[in-house]
Amino acid sequence: MTFTAASINWDAIATELAGIEAIADPNQLTKLSLDYYDFSPILAAQLGHKRANLVVRPTTEAEVLRVAQVCVNHRIPLTVRGAGTGNYGQCIPLDGGIVVDLTKLNAIHWLKGGVACVDPGVRLATFDKQARPQGWEWRMYPSTYRTATIGGFIGGGSGGIGSITYGQLRDRGNLHAVRVVTLEDTPRVLELRGDAVQQVNHAYGTNGIITQLEVPLAPAYDWAEAIVTFDDFAAAAQFGQTLSDADALIKKLVSIHADPIPQYFAALQTYIPAGKSCALLILAESSLAPLQDLVAEFNGAIAYTKPATDAQKGINLAEFTWNHTTLHARAVDPTLTYLQTFFFTLENVDKMIREFGDEVMVHLEFLRVNGKAIPAGLQLVRYSTPERLNEIIHYHEANGCAIANPHTYILEDGGRKVIDPVQLAFKEQVDPYGLLNPGKMRAWFEKYPPTA
Protein backbone atom coordinates (compact mmCIF):
# COMPACT_ATOMS: atom_id res chain seq x y z
CA MET A 1 0.00 0.00 0.00
CA THR A 2 1.22 3.51 -0.76
CA PHE A 3 1.85 5.40 2.48
CA THR A 4 -0.23 8.49 3.19
CA ALA A 5 1.05 10.65 6.03
CA ALA A 6 -2.45 12.11 6.60
CA SER A 7 -3.76 8.70 7.66
CA ILE A 8 -1.39 8.67 10.67
CA ASN A 9 -2.14 10.26 14.04
CA TRP A 10 1.29 11.82 14.55
CA ASP A 11 0.51 12.96 18.10
CA ALA A 12 -0.23 9.36 19.02
CA ILE A 13 3.04 8.28 17.39
CA ALA A 14 4.94 10.88 19.44
CA THR A 15 3.32 9.46 22.59
CA GLU A 16 4.31 5.91 21.63
CA LEU A 17 7.88 7.11 21.16
CA ALA A 18 7.99 9.08 24.44
CA GLY A 19 11.51 9.26 25.86
CA ILE A 20 13.16 9.26 22.42
CA GLU A 21 14.15 12.66 21.00
CA ALA A 22 11.62 13.54 18.26
CA ILE A 23 11.81 16.51 15.89
CA ALA A 24 8.81 17.94 14.03
CA ASP A 25 9.93 21.55 13.51
CA PRO A 26 9.57 22.21 9.74
CA ASN A 27 13.02 23.84 9.33
CA GLN A 28 14.70 20.95 11.10
CA LEU A 29 12.65 18.45 9.11
CA THR A 30 13.93 20.06 5.91
CA LYS A 31 17.54 19.94 7.05
CA LEU A 32 17.29 16.36 8.28
CA SER A 33 15.45 15.10 5.19
CA LEU A 34 18.04 16.14 2.61
CA ASP A 35 21.66 15.34 1.77
CA TYR A 36 24.11 16.51 -0.93
CA TYR A 37 21.78 15.36 -3.73
CA ASP A 38 22.06 18.79 -5.38
CA PHE A 39 25.53 18.04 -6.78
CA SER A 40 23.35 16.47 -9.50
CA PRO A 41 20.98 18.71 -11.49
CA ILE A 42 18.90 15.61 -12.25
CA LEU A 43 18.45 14.69 -8.57
CA ALA A 44 17.99 18.34 -7.58
CA ALA A 45 14.84 18.45 -9.72
CA GLN A 46 13.56 15.11 -8.41
CA LEU A 47 14.26 15.30 -4.68
CA GLY A 48 14.39 18.87 -3.34
CA HIS A 49 10.79 18.80 -2.05
CA LYS A 50 10.90 15.46 -0.21
CA ARG A 51 10.38 15.63 3.56
CA ALA A 52 10.07 13.30 6.53
CA ASN A 53 7.02 13.72 8.75
CA LEU A 54 9.10 13.13 11.87
CA VAL A 55 12.78 12.69 12.73
CA VAL A 56 13.81 10.66 15.77
CA ARG A 57 17.20 10.33 17.45
CA PRO A 58 17.54 7.07 19.38
CA THR A 59 20.55 6.71 21.63
CA THR A 60 20.51 2.95 22.19
CA GLU A 61 19.78 -0.20 20.19
CA ALA A 62 16.73 -0.78 22.43
CA GLU A 63 15.35 2.59 21.32
CA VAL A 64 15.98 1.70 17.66
CA LEU A 65 13.94 -1.48 18.25
CA ARG A 66 11.10 0.63 19.71
CA VAL A 67 11.09 2.94 16.67
CA ALA A 68 11.12 -0.09 14.35
CA GLN A 69 8.14 -1.59 16.20
CA VAL A 70 6.10 1.62 15.88
CA CYS A 71 6.87 1.83 12.16
CA VAL A 72 5.84 -1.79 11.61
CA ASN A 73 2.66 -1.43 13.67
CA HIS A 74 1.53 1.63 11.69
CA ARG A 75 3.20 0.71 8.35
CA ILE A 76 5.24 3.94 8.38
CA PRO A 77 8.28 4.19 6.05
CA LEU A 78 11.58 4.35 7.96
CA THR A 79 14.70 5.92 6.47
CA VAL A 80 18.01 5.72 8.32
CA ARG A 81 20.30 8.73 8.40
CA GLY A 82 23.90 9.21 9.52
CA ALA A 83 25.36 12.66 8.93
CA GLY A 84 23.44 13.14 5.66
CA THR A 85 26.52 13.70 3.50
CA GLY A 86 25.49 11.15 0.87
CA ASN A 87 25.42 12.37 -2.72
CA TYR A 88 22.59 10.49 -4.34
CA GLY A 89 19.66 11.30 -2.08
CA GLN A 90 20.28 7.97 -0.37
CA CYS A 91 18.83 9.12 2.94
CA ILE A 92 16.09 11.35 1.48
CA PRO A 93 12.69 9.84 2.41
CA LEU A 94 10.87 9.55 -0.93
CA ASP A 95 7.52 8.73 0.72
CA GLY A 96 7.90 10.76 3.94
CA GLY A 97 7.49 8.84 7.20
CA ILE A 98 10.11 8.68 9.94
CA VAL A 99 13.80 9.48 9.50
CA VAL A 100 15.93 7.78 12.13
CA ASP A 101 19.01 9.91 12.78
CA LEU A 102 21.66 7.68 14.35
CA THR A 103 24.27 10.30 15.20
CA LYS A 104 23.55 9.87 18.91
CA LEU A 105 24.07 6.12 18.83
CA ASN A 106 27.78 6.73 18.94
CA ALA A 107 29.73 4.65 21.44
CA ILE A 108 33.13 3.13 20.70
CA HIS A 109 32.89 -0.28 22.42
CA TRP A 110 36.34 -1.76 22.02
CA LEU A 111 39.51 -1.80 19.97
CA LYS A 112 41.66 -4.91 20.07
CA GLY A 113 43.98 -6.78 17.70
CA GLY A 114 43.49 -4.19 14.98
CA VAL A 115 39.67 -4.44 14.99
CA ALA A 116 37.21 -1.93 16.42
CA CYS A 117 33.63 -2.43 17.57
CA VAL A 118 31.63 0.78 17.21
CA ASP A 119 28.12 2.14 17.03
CA PRO A 120 26.98 3.43 13.61
CA GLY A 121 26.78 7.09 14.65
CA VAL A 122 30.49 7.36 15.48
CA ARG A 123 32.00 10.11 13.34
CA LEU A 124 35.01 8.91 11.38
CA ALA A 125 37.38 11.64 12.57
CA THR A 126 36.26 11.26 16.19
CA PHE A 127 37.18 7.59 16.09
CA ASP A 128 40.65 8.17 14.65
CA LYS A 129 41.45 10.68 17.39
CA GLN A 130 40.92 7.93 19.94
CA ALA A 131 42.49 5.09 17.94
CA ARG A 132 45.70 6.77 16.73
CA PRO A 133 47.35 6.98 20.18
CA GLN A 134 46.95 3.17 20.24
CA GLY A 135 48.66 2.89 16.82
CA TRP A 136 45.52 2.26 14.72
CA GLU A 137 43.24 4.17 12.37
CA TRP A 138 40.47 3.51 9.79
CA ARG A 139 41.73 1.77 6.67
CA MET A 140 39.88 4.28 4.50
CA TYR A 141 37.58 7.22 4.80
CA PRO A 142 35.62 9.60 2.57
CA SER A 143 36.70 13.22 2.19
CA THR A 144 33.71 14.01 4.46
CA TYR A 145 35.74 12.37 7.25
CA ARG A 146 35.13 15.17 9.74
CA THR A 147 31.32 14.84 9.65
CA ALA A 148 30.39 11.47 8.15
CA THR A 149 29.49 8.49 10.36
CA ILE A 150 30.79 4.95 10.04
CA GLY A 151 27.21 3.63 9.61
CA GLY A 152 26.59 6.06 6.75
CA PHE A 153 29.94 5.30 5.13
CA ILE A 154 29.14 1.57 5.13
CA GLY A 155 25.50 2.18 4.14
CA GLY A 156 26.17 4.62 1.32
CA GLY A 157 29.88 5.16 0.69
CA SER A 158 32.33 3.22 -1.42
CA GLY A 159 35.91 4.14 -0.53
CA GLY A 160 38.22 7.10 -0.37
CA ILE A 161 41.44 8.17 1.27
CA GLY A 162 43.21 4.87 2.00
CA SER A 163 41.64 2.99 -0.95
CA ILE A 164 44.99 3.14 -2.77
CA THR A 165 46.18 0.55 -0.24
CA TYR A 166 43.05 -1.17 1.08
CA GLY A 167 40.68 -1.18 -1.90
CA GLN A 168 36.99 -0.47 -1.46
CA LEU A 169 34.55 -0.96 1.38
CA ARG A 170 32.86 -3.82 -0.45
CA ASP A 171 36.09 -5.85 -0.66
CA ARG A 172 36.05 -8.96 1.51
CA GLY A 173 37.83 -8.25 4.78
CA ASN A 174 37.01 -4.54 5.09
CA LEU A 175 33.95 -5.16 7.30
CA HIS A 176 33.91 -8.05 9.76
CA ALA A 177 30.50 -8.03 11.41
CA VAL A 178 27.34 -6.01 11.94
CA ARG A 179 24.31 -6.07 14.18
CA VAL A 180 21.12 -5.26 12.27
CA VAL A 181 17.63 -4.33 13.49
CA THR A 182 14.84 -5.81 11.37
CA LEU A 183 11.36 -4.52 10.52
CA GLU A 184 9.53 -7.81 10.99
CA ASP A 185 6.22 -8.00 12.91
CA THR A 186 8.35 -8.20 16.02
CA PRO A 187 11.62 -6.44 15.19
CA ARG A 188 14.76 -8.23 16.37
CA VAL A 189 18.51 -7.92 16.18
CA LEU A 190 20.50 -10.15 13.82
CA GLU A 191 24.27 -10.54 13.85
CA LEU A 192 25.94 -10.97 10.47
CA ARG A 193 29.56 -12.06 10.15
CA GLY A 194 31.99 -12.78 7.31
CA ASP A 195 30.52 -12.73 3.81
CA ALA A 196 27.03 -12.41 5.33
CA VAL A 197 27.76 -8.70 5.96
CA GLN A 198 27.48 -8.11 2.20
CA GLN A 199 23.71 -8.50 2.60
CA VAL A 200 23.57 -5.00 4.12
CA ASN A 201 26.89 -3.47 2.96
CA HIS A 202 26.20 -0.47 0.68
CA ALA A 203 22.44 -1.17 0.64
CA TYR A 204 21.35 2.42 1.43
CA GLY A 205 19.61 1.20 4.59
CA THR A 206 16.98 -0.61 2.50
CA ASN A 207 17.28 -3.92 4.30
CA GLY A 208 18.12 -3.36 7.93
CA ILE A 209 19.24 -0.76 10.43
CA ILE A 210 22.89 -1.33 11.32
CA THR A 211 23.27 -0.79 15.07
CA GLN A 212 26.83 -1.98 15.62
CA LEU A 213 29.86 -2.74 13.44
CA GLU A 214 33.17 -4.58 13.76
CA VAL A 215 35.63 -2.92 11.42
CA PRO A 216 39.26 -3.94 10.81
CA LEU A 217 41.78 -1.11 11.08
CA ALA A 218 45.14 -0.12 9.59
CA PRO A 219 48.41 0.63 11.37
CA ALA A 220 48.63 4.40 11.81
CA TYR A 221 51.65 6.01 10.15
CA ASP A 222 52.93 9.53 10.58
CA TRP A 223 51.26 10.97 7.50
CA ALA A 224 52.74 13.90 5.60
CA GLU A 225 51.02 15.81 2.78
CA ALA A 226 52.44 17.11 -0.50
CA ILE A 227 51.38 19.02 -3.61
CA VAL A 228 53.32 18.30 -6.79
CA THR A 229 52.75 20.45 -9.88
CA PHE A 230 53.24 19.49 -13.53
CA ASP A 231 53.29 21.43 -16.78
CA ASP A 232 51.15 18.81 -18.48
CA PHE A 233 48.42 16.46 -17.33
CA ALA A 234 49.84 13.36 -19.07
CA ALA A 235 52.99 13.57 -16.90
CA ALA A 236 50.86 14.09 -13.77
CA ALA A 237 48.74 11.04 -14.61
CA GLN A 238 51.82 8.84 -15.34
CA PHE A 239 53.38 10.02 -12.11
CA GLY A 240 50.16 9.07 -10.28
CA GLN A 241 50.17 5.57 -11.78
CA THR A 242 53.87 5.01 -11.01
CA LEU A 243 53.53 6.23 -7.43
CA SER A 244 50.43 4.06 -6.97
CA ASP A 245 52.33 1.02 -8.28
CA ALA A 246 55.38 1.71 -6.08
CA ASP A 247 54.93 -0.82 -3.29
CA ALA A 248 57.80 0.56 -1.22
CA LEU A 249 56.33 4.07 -1.01
CA ILE A 250 53.70 4.08 1.72
CA LYS A 251 50.73 6.19 0.77
CA LYS A 252 47.12 6.93 1.57
CA LEU A 253 46.11 9.31 -1.22
CA VAL A 254 47.11 9.80 -4.88
CA SER A 255 44.76 12.41 -6.34
CA ILE A 256 45.50 13.98 -9.76
CA HIS A 257 43.84 17.13 -11.08
CA ALA A 258 44.02 18.38 -14.67
CA ASP A 259 44.36 22.07 -15.35
CA PRO A 260 42.10 24.10 -14.82
CA ILE A 261 40.66 22.18 -11.81
CA PRO A 262 43.34 23.41 -9.31
CA GLN A 263 42.13 26.95 -10.01
CA TYR A 264 38.91 26.08 -8.15
CA PHE A 265 40.94 25.45 -4.96
CA ALA A 266 41.04 28.97 -3.49
CA ALA A 267 43.11 27.97 -0.46
CA LEU A 268 45.79 26.30 -2.63
CA GLN A 269 46.33 29.18 -5.07
CA THR A 270 49.66 30.14 -3.50
CA TYR A 271 51.08 26.74 -4.39
CA ILE A 272 49.55 25.95 -7.79
CA PRO A 273 50.12 28.55 -10.51
CA ALA A 274 47.55 28.92 -13.32
CA GLY A 275 48.07 26.50 -16.18
CA LYS A 276 49.47 23.65 -14.04
CA SER A 277 48.05 20.22 -13.32
CA CYS A 278 48.75 18.81 -9.87
CA ALA A 279 48.99 15.76 -7.61
CA LEU A 280 47.62 15.99 -4.07
CA LEU A 281 49.31 13.34 -1.94
CA ILE A 282 49.26 11.85 1.54
CA LEU A 283 52.32 9.69 2.24
CA ALA A 284 54.11 8.22 5.23
CA GLU A 285 56.60 10.86 6.28
CA SER A 286 59.44 8.39 5.70
CA SER A 287 58.38 8.14 2.03
CA LEU A 288 58.79 11.89 1.37
CA ALA A 289 62.55 11.63 0.70
CA PRO A 290 62.29 8.85 -1.94
CA LEU A 291 59.33 10.69 -3.46
CA GLN A 292 61.66 13.46 -4.60
CA ASP A 293 63.42 11.25 -7.16
CA LEU A 294 60.09 10.06 -8.54
CA VAL A 295 58.92 13.67 -8.90
CA ALA A 296 62.12 14.54 -10.77
CA GLU A 297 61.63 11.55 -13.10
CA PHE A 298 58.33 13.08 -14.28
CA ASN A 299 59.57 16.69 -14.37
CA GLY A 300 57.26 17.69 -11.53
CA ALA A 301 57.91 20.23 -8.81
CA ILE A 302 57.13 19.79 -5.14
CA ALA A 303 55.18 22.96 -4.37
CA TYR A 304 54.15 22.25 -0.79
CA THR A 305 54.73 19.75 1.99
CA LYS A 306 53.20 19.47 5.43
CA PRO A 307 54.98 17.35 8.03
CA ALA A 308 53.10 14.82 10.12
CA THR A 309 53.61 16.95 13.22
CA ASP A 310 51.29 19.55 11.64
CA ALA A 311 48.61 16.99 10.72
CA GLN A 312 45.90 18.76 12.72
CA LYS A 313 46.88 22.25 11.54
CA GLY A 314 46.28 24.39 8.45
CA ILE A 315 45.30 23.00 5.07
CA ASN A 316 43.92 19.46 4.99
CA LEU A 317 44.64 18.19 1.47
CA ALA A 318 42.13 15.33 1.76
CA GLU A 319 39.42 17.98 1.72
CA PHE A 320 40.30 18.89 -1.88
CA THR A 321 40.05 15.33 -3.16
CA TRP A 322 37.38 12.72 -3.93
CA ASN A 323 34.05 14.52 -4.00
CA HIS A 324 35.40 17.57 -2.17
CA THR A 325 36.91 18.49 -5.54
CA THR A 326 33.35 18.85 -6.85
CA LEU A 327 32.33 20.79 -3.74
CA HIS A 328 35.08 23.41 -4.29
CA ALA A 329 34.42 23.66 -8.02
CA ARG A 330 30.67 24.10 -7.50
CA ALA A 331 31.34 26.84 -4.94
CA VAL A 332 32.89 28.81 -7.83
CA ASP A 333 30.57 27.59 -10.60
CA PRO A 334 27.32 25.98 -9.40
CA THR A 335 26.41 24.86 -12.92
CA LEU A 336 29.15 22.19 -12.77
CA THR A 337 28.29 18.60 -12.00
CA TYR A 338 30.34 15.39 -11.97
CA LEU A 339 30.76 11.75 -12.91
CA GLN A 340 32.31 8.78 -11.11
CA THR A 341 34.36 6.67 -13.47
CA PHE A 342 36.57 3.61 -13.39
CA PHE A 343 38.94 4.31 -16.30
CA PHE A 344 41.03 1.17 -15.58
CA THR A 345 43.89 2.45 -17.79
CA LEU A 346 45.54 5.77 -18.60
CA GLU A 347 44.90 5.04 -22.28
CA ASN A 348 41.18 5.25 -21.54
CA VAL A 349 41.72 8.53 -19.66
CA ASP A 350 43.51 9.92 -22.69
CA LYS A 351 40.72 8.73 -25.03
CA MET A 352 38.10 10.58 -22.96
CA ILE A 353 40.17 13.76 -22.85
CA ARG A 354 40.50 13.72 -26.63
CA GLU A 355 36.74 13.20 -27.02
CA PHE A 356 35.40 15.72 -24.47
CA GLY A 357 38.17 18.28 -23.96
CA ASP A 358 37.22 20.98 -21.49
CA GLU A 359 33.59 19.82 -21.22
CA VAL A 360 34.70 16.98 -18.90
CA MET A 361 37.63 18.06 -16.72
CA VAL A 362 39.65 15.13 -15.46
CA HIS A 363 40.18 14.45 -11.77
CA LEU A 364 41.71 11.05 -11.01
CA GLU A 365 41.75 9.09 -7.78
CA PHE A 366 43.95 6.00 -7.83
CA LEU A 367 42.70 2.98 -5.94
CA ARG A 368 43.51 -0.68 -5.56
CA VAL A 369 41.22 -3.14 -7.32
CA ASN A 370 42.02 -6.87 -7.16
CA GLY A 371 45.64 -6.15 -6.29
CA LYS A 372 46.25 -3.57 -9.05
CA ALA A 373 46.34 0.22 -8.76
CA ILE A 374 43.91 1.67 -11.29
CA PRO A 375 42.86 5.20 -12.22
CA ALA A 376 39.30 6.04 -11.27
CA GLY A 377 37.99 9.55 -11.09
CA LEU A 378 35.34 12.09 -10.34
CA GLN A 379 35.46 14.29 -13.42
CA LEU A 380 33.85 17.71 -13.42
CA VAL A 381 31.26 18.11 -16.14
CA ARG A 382 30.10 21.37 -17.70
CA TYR A 383 26.42 20.49 -17.59
CA SER A 384 24.08 21.40 -20.42
CA THR A 385 21.16 18.96 -20.70
CA PRO A 386 20.19 15.53 -19.30
CA GLU A 387 20.46 14.13 -22.84
CA ARG A 388 24.05 15.34 -23.23
CA LEU A 389 24.97 14.00 -19.78
CA ASN A 390 23.64 10.58 -20.80
CA GLU A 391 25.53 10.78 -24.08
CA ILE A 392 28.76 11.41 -22.15
CA ILE A 393 28.04 8.50 -19.81
CA HIS A 394 27.26 6.13 -22.69
CA TYR A 395 30.40 7.12 -24.58
CA HIS A 396 32.52 6.28 -21.55
CA GLU A 397 30.76 2.93 -21.11
CA ALA A 398 31.10 2.07 -24.78
CA ASN A 399 34.83 2.81 -24.65
CA GLY A 400 36.13 0.62 -21.85
CA CYS A 401 35.21 2.72 -18.78
CA ALA A 402 32.64 1.92 -16.09
CA ILE A 403 30.49 4.69 -14.63
CA ALA A 404 28.98 4.63 -11.13
CA ASN A 405 26.17 7.01 -12.08
CA PRO A 406 25.77 9.70 -9.39
CA HIS A 407 22.60 11.04 -11.03
CA THR A 408 20.24 8.35 -9.74
CA TYR A 409 18.95 7.56 -6.26
CA ILE A 410 18.21 3.93 -7.18
CA LEU A 411 20.70 1.52 -5.66
CA GLU A 412 21.15 -0.77 -8.65
CA ASP A 413 21.26 2.03 -11.26
CA GLY A 414 24.29 3.67 -9.61
CA GLY A 415 27.42 1.55 -9.45
CA ARG A 416 26.07 -1.95 -9.43
CA LYS A 417 23.94 -2.01 -12.63
CA VAL A 418 22.49 -5.42 -11.78
CA ILE A 419 20.04 -6.59 -9.17
CA ASP A 420 21.70 -8.19 -6.15
CA PRO A 421 19.64 -11.30 -5.35
CA VAL A 422 21.35 -11.65 -1.97
CA GLN A 423 20.32 -8.17 -0.82
CA LEU A 424 16.79 -8.67 -2.17
CA ALA A 425 16.42 -12.02 -0.37
CA PHE A 426 17.62 -10.42 2.86
CA LYS A 427 15.10 -7.58 2.46
CA GLU A 428 12.30 -10.11 1.89
CA GLN A 429 13.29 -11.73 5.19
CA VAL A 430 13.78 -8.67 7.40
CA ASP A 431 11.49 -6.03 5.84
CA PRO A 432 8.40 -7.90 4.64
CA TYR A 433 6.30 -4.72 4.42
CA GLY A 434 8.91 -2.82 2.37
CA LEU A 435 9.14 0.00 4.91
CA LEU A 436 12.90 0.58 4.83
CA ASN A 437 13.90 3.52 2.59
CA PRO A 438 11.15 2.76 0.04
CA GLY A 439 11.75 3.46 -3.64
CA LYS A 440 15.52 2.98 -3.53
CA MET A 441 15.90 -0.76 -4.28
CA ARG A 442 14.79 -1.54 -7.82
CA ALA A 443 14.75 -5.29 -7.20
CA TRP A 444 12.09 -4.76 -4.54
CA PHE A 445 9.77 -2.26 -6.17
CA GLU A 446 9.77 -4.16 -9.47
CA LYS A 447 8.88 -7.41 -7.70
CA TYR A 448 6.41 -5.76 -5.29
CA PRO A 449 4.98 -2.66 -7.06
CA PRO A 450 3.21 -0.28 -4.65
CA THR A 451 -0.59 -0.47 -4.76
CA ALA A 452 -2.82 2.62 -4.58
Ligand SMILES: Cc1cc2nc3c(=O)[nH]c(=O)nc-3n(C[C@H](O)[C@H](O)[C@H](O)COP(=O)(O)OP(=O)(O)OC[C@H]3O[C@@H](n4cnc5c(N)ncnc54)[C@H](O)[C@@H]3O)c2cc1C
Ligand atom coordinates in the same frame (compact mmCIF):
# COMPACT_ATOMS: atom_id res chain seq x y z
C1 LIG B 1 31.84 16.74 -0.43
C2 LIG B 1 31.59 15.25 -0.38
C3 LIG B 1 32.65 14.37 -0.50
C4 LIG B 1 32.43 12.98 -0.47
N1 LIG B 1 33.48 12.11 -0.60
C5 LIG B 1 33.26 10.78 -0.55
C6 LIG B 1 34.35 9.86 -0.64
O1 LIG B 1 35.52 10.24 -0.67
N2 LIG B 1 34.06 8.54 -0.62
C7 LIG B 1 32.78 8.08 -0.50
O2 LIG B 1 32.57 6.86 -0.47
N3 LIG B 1 31.74 8.92 -0.39
C8 LIG B 1 31.95 10.25 -0.40
N4 LIG B 1 30.90 11.11 -0.27
C9 LIG B 1 29.58 10.58 0.01
C10 LIG B 1 29.33 10.51 1.57
O3 LIG B 1 29.93 11.54 2.28
C11 LIG B 1 29.87 9.30 2.18
O4 LIG B 1 29.28 8.21 1.61
C12 LIG B 1 29.66 9.25 3.71
O5 LIG B 1 30.38 8.20 4.19
C13 LIG B 1 28.23 9.14 4.13
O6 LIG B 1 28.17 9.15 5.54
P1 LIG B 1 26.95 9.80 6.29
O7 LIG B 1 27.10 9.50 7.74
O8 LIG B 1 26.78 11.20 5.92
O9 LIG B 1 25.75 8.92 5.69
P2 LIG B 1 24.30 9.33 5.19
O10 LIG B 1 24.40 10.23 4.01
O11 LIG B 1 23.51 9.82 6.34
O12 LIG B 1 23.74 7.92 4.74
C14 LIG B 1 24.24 7.26 3.61
C15 LIG B 1 23.36 6.03 3.33
O13 LIG B 1 23.60 5.06 4.33
C16 LIG B 1 22.37 4.71 4.96
N5 LIG B 1 22.68 4.53 6.39
C17 LIG B 1 23.17 5.46 7.25
N6 LIG B 1 23.33 4.91 8.46
C18 LIG B 1 22.92 3.61 8.36
C19 LIG B 1 22.81 2.55 9.30
N7 LIG B 1 23.18 2.67 10.57
N8 LIG B 1 22.29 1.37 8.86
C20 LIG B 1 21.91 1.19 7.57
N9 LIG B 1 22.01 2.17 6.64
C21 LIG B 1 22.50 3.36 7.04
C22 LIG B 1 21.42 5.87 4.72
O14 LIG B 1 20.06 5.44 4.73
C23 LIG B 1 21.87 6.30 3.34
O15 LIG B 1 21.23 5.50 2.38
C24 LIG B 1 31.10 12.49 -0.30
C25 LIG B 1 30.04 13.39 -0.17
C26 LIG B 1 30.27 14.76 -0.21
C27 LIG B 1 29.10 15.69 -0.05
